[in-house]
Amino acid sequence: MSDLIERGATAPLAVSADWSELRDWIALLKPRVMTLVVFTGAVGLAVAPGHIHPLLGAVAILCIALGAGAAGCINMWYDRDIDAVMRRTIRRPIPAGRIAPEAALAFGVFLSGFSVVLMGLVTNWVAGAWLAGSILYYVFIYTMWLKRRTPQNIVIGGAAGAFPPIIGWVAVTGGVDVLPLILFAIVFFWTPPHFWSLSLWAHDDYQRAGVPMLPVVSGARETRRQIMLYTVLLAPLGLLPTLLGLAGWVYGAFALSLGAGFLFHAWRVLREPQDAAGVSLAGDTAARAAFRFSLLHLAGLFTALTLDHWLRAAGMIH
The missing domain is CATH 1.10.357.140 (UbiA prenyltransferase)
Known part of the structure; x- marks a missing residue:
């Protein structure tokens, strides 16, 4: 027993x-x-x-x-x-x-x-x-x-x-074909602002480990500029499938609104109150918000593309 x-x-x-x-x-x-x-x-x-x-x-x-x-x-x-x-x-x-x-x-x-x-x-x-x-x-x-x-x-x-x-x-x-190459380019240009938004508030970790992330090597101010630059390049890429006739207006409407939203968050990161070195005086709240929105941005774009494809295949939109 x-x-x-x-x-x-x-x-x-x-x-x-x-x-x-x-x-x-x-x-x-x-x-x-x-x-x-x-x-x-x-x-x-x-x-x-x-x-x-x-x-x-x-x-x-x-x-x-x-x-x-x-x-x-x-x-x-x-x-x-x-x-x-x-x-x-x-x-x-x-x-x-x-x-x-x-x-x-x-x-x-x-x-x-x-x-x-x-x-x-x-x-x-x-x-x-x-x-x-x-x-x-x-x-x-x-x-x-x-x-x-x-x-x-x-x-x-x-x-x-x-x-x-x-x-x-x-x-x-x-x-x-052309469409998958555009999707490749979207993810490629999305990655830097997505990851650099994270690295702005995790740069101490990278500095301790000796990893040359952009905030460690070039500073927070330059990282903020680069986030803005890549987001500006990303926004028109998101619209490209519609502009080339590879997707319809449903996708285009989502791409326009999501691109504008990401630009807004990148602008907030750039203009966040910061010291002379570009270090946030508010705990990188804008960078954290931009990181979270970047996930919504990519998920929204790809979901909208799938929805648009299915609606067009069913003949519900042109």
């Missing part, structure tokens, strides 16, 4: 430990980043001309998710030294000692290969090649080369996060 009681008492603890370890492995895949990647990839697939079986489409989106997660996992393996000194990353599984670096690397490499091969087999090898290219770009160009060497790391490295709409499109069509 005492044996049964002891086993019953320890069982919940064992289940809890197993769930905790599973959460750590999931955390290696950067699920928050993966959510955005999956969403933009799914939109690329949804608006592509032609037809793909729903099951194959779901597998293609899964491959995009696994590829993004694999790249994030290898990124965590490589950046474990700087993650250990940054407040917002110190609790990640590798620096916290819950997962061995070698195990994380093996996990990331396996998922990379698996996602690319599965994508090639299920859809086409052109899509597999684009997925492989996005993983390699994120790992070698951004993580290992740019991130620790230049304040332009986010600008050039932003291409890695802009590939999914192209991958989703190619999974259906087997080739690239």
Whole structure:
């Protein structure tokens, strides 16, 4: 009887430990980043001309998710030294000692290969090649080369996060066209103001880790100017699908309002009360608001594009 009681008492603890370890492995895949990647990839697939079986489409989106997660996992393996000194990353599984670096690397490499091969087999090898290219770009160009060497790391490295709409499109069509390239450009130019808004109020972490983010290298005032500049460049890009006849007025109305909203937030970041060095006197409240709105901006644009596509396909709008 005492044996049964002891086993019953320890069982919940064992289940809890197993769930905790599973959460750590999931955390290696950067699920928050993966959510955005999956969403933009799914939109690329949804608006592509032609037809793909729903099951194959779901597998293609899964491959995009696994590829993004694999790249994030290898990124965590490589950046474990700087993650250990940054407040917002110190609790990640590798620096916290819950997962061995070698195990994380093996996990990331396996998922990379698996996602690319599965994508090639299920859809086409052109899509597999684009997925492989996005993983390699994120790992070698951004993580290992740019991130620790230049304040332009986010600008050039932003291409890695802009590939999914192209991958989703190619999974259906087997080739690239104008619309997915515009979607790539939108994500590419959206990334700097999105990430620099975050880095304005997290610059102490980057400075402590020696990562040359723009606020650390060029200061807060220049970062504010760059946020405004890239948002000005982004706004007309958002309207381009409608201007070129690739999307209708429903998308255009959303793109116009969302672009204006992002410009307003970027202007607030630029004009926020600040000292001579550009450091906020109000706790970077405008930068935090701009960061949050940037997520709404991108999600809104891609959702509107999908809605516009479906309405036009159903003949409800022209």
